[in-house]
Amino acid sequence: MQRLKESKAAEVLTVNGRAELVVQDAESYQEMLEELDKARLIESLLVAERDYEAGKARPAGEFIAEMRAKYGV
Secondary structure (H helix, E strand, O other): OHHHHHHOOOEEEEEOOEEEEEEOOHHHHHHHHHHHHHHHHHHHHHHHHHHHHOOOOOOHHHHHHHHHHHHOO
16 A cells, blocks of 8 residues: 555456456545546547537537527526
């Protein structure tokens, strides 16, 4: 446990020479999750930008105005 906390490196546990589990300290795991969330957000923004540039999307204000008019909100 001490080595994991100090090194911040994950350890791969094997069974019969094959990787079965990965163990890491909680702080490093949380940082990894946060980085994954950021990467997913960036990917979503890039997809949205490509869709907008390809004419597959429109400004949110335009959509909201249309929904208000359609549903009388």
